[in-house]
Amino acid sequence: MKRVELITIPKIEDTRGNLAVIEKECIPFDIKRVYYLYDVPTGAYRGxxxxxxxxxxxxxxxxxxxxxxxxxxxxxxxxxxxxxxxxLVPTMMWRELDNFSSGAVCLVLASDKFDEDDYIRDYDDFKSFKST
Known part of the structure; x- marks a missing residue:
């Protein structure tokens, strides 16, 4: 869990509304893909x-x-x-997202483009992979 990190995104406060800025110095990788989750039904989970x-x-x-x-x-x-x-969610970390509030939007910045071969979708496979 040492590689998991909660990072504060720089923001510019203004009476007209705040502006958050994500630049190269904010996260430790080049962004190759951006996607977001929304309209997640009550009780559902993602990841x-x-x-x-x-x-x-x-x-x-x-x-x-x-x-x-x-x-x-x-x-x-x-x-x-x-x-x-x-x-920041590093490699080889099983993740599940749940307890979405009404109107929640999860933005994901990813270090790579989609590649199905990069996914481990079975928890037992994940545990086996971690033990090797």
């Missing part, structure tokens, strides 16, 4: 996988949700509910 090579940075742009992380030895639950805080 339930790990990446062999890809690193991700998750931000709650609106609302809140929880991220459950598992490195194969330890579990950790982190609430994301501020648009100027992002969660």
């Amino acid at each position: 339930a996988h790990a990446h062999k090579e890809q690193t991700e940075f998750l931000i709650a742009l609106s609302g809140s949700f929880e991220v459950v992380l598992d490195d194969g030895f330890e579990n950790r639950r982190i609430m994301l509910n501020q648009p100027n805080k992002g969660l």
